Amino acid sequence: SQTIxxxxxxxxxxxGSPLSLECTVEGTSNPNLYWYRQxxxxxxxxxxxxxxxxxxxxxxxxxxxxxxPQDRQFILSSKKLLLxxxxxxxxxxxxxxxxxxxxxxxxxxxxx
Amino acid sequence: DQQVKxxxxxxxxxxxxxxxxxxxxxxxxxxxFLWYKKYPAEGPTFLISISSIKDKNEDGRFTVFLNKxxxxxxxxxxxxxxxxxxxxFCAARKFWGNTGKLIFGQGTTLQVKP
Numbered sequence: 629s630q631t632i633x634x635x636x637x638x639x640x641x642x643x644g645s646p647l648s649l650e651c652t653v654e655g656t657s658n659p660n661l662y663w664y665r666q667x668x669x670x671x672x673x674x675x676x677x678x679x680x681x682x683x684x685x686x687x688x689x690x691x692x693x694x695x696x697p698q699d700r701q702f703i704l705s706s707k708k709l710l711l712x713x714x715x716x717x718x719x720x721x722x723x724x725x726x727x728x729x730x731x732x733x734x735x736x737x738x739x740x
Numbered sequence: 741d742q743q744v745k746x747x748x749x750x751x752x753x754x755x756x757x758x759x760x761x762x763x764x765x766x767x768x769x770x771x772x773f774l775w776y777k778k779y780p781a782e783g784p785t786f787l788i789s790i791s792s793i794k795d796k797n798e799d800g801r802f803t804v805f806l807n808k809x810x811x812x813x814x815x816x817x818x819x820x821x822x823x824x825x826x827x828x829f830c831a832a833r834k835f836w837g838n839t840g841k842l843i844f845g846q847g848t849t850l851q852v853k854p
Contacts, residue, residue, distance in 0.1 A: 660840050671829065672784070672844040679838055687841075718783050722840045727772055727833070729842060731783035
């Protein structure tokens with residue numbers, strides 16, 4: 629069966645510090661991978677998606693970047709965090725030809 | 741431009757009754773719709789989905805209805821249970837080839853009272 633991991637679960641960072649969130653998927657190969665953010669009291673906003681190693685598409689201009697160094701690894705980064713980067717970050721995967729995305733447990737980021 | 745809207749931020753129902761969660765969309769190019777359930781501080785879990793070629797899909801206590809002419813879908817939960825209390829998101833997919841991108845509504849918080 630497939631599983632998706634995210635870490636850390638919670639992160640408190642000062643403004644201006646760097647960020648690295650990691651997502652890995654097990655039990656599948658060549659998945660589509662997605663990063664979402666849920667701001668407090670709001671829906672899920674798609675930030676990045678990837679259909680293969682090294683292929684990243686950005687959905688919204690922002691202070692964040694994404695990378696996919698391996699088939700089942702997706703990383704969300706920032707060089708300098710802003711207060712507005714606070715939120716709940718979710719990674720999701722979808723199998724090739726499948727319809728449904730499956731989400732990881734999420735990372736709660738608080739920028740102070 | 742909010743292409744997927746859940747206009748009711750919250751809903752409260754009594755245990756055993758029916759819960760009806762609604763979702764409206766604006767883009768007629770959406771071809772697949774999904775419902776997710778989310779508990780606080782957890783990732784959303786997939787509940788049920790429906791293709792645009794159907795008007796109903798049922799899975800146990802959950803039924804999704806799609807009215808394409810009205811650009812409206814709804815999730816029915818019968819009977820509602822206290823464990824159903826969560827935030828429910830509807831999502832829509834526009835067929836962009838293999839990208840599988842979804843657009844989510846804002847969510848509706850369901851409270852089922854014992």
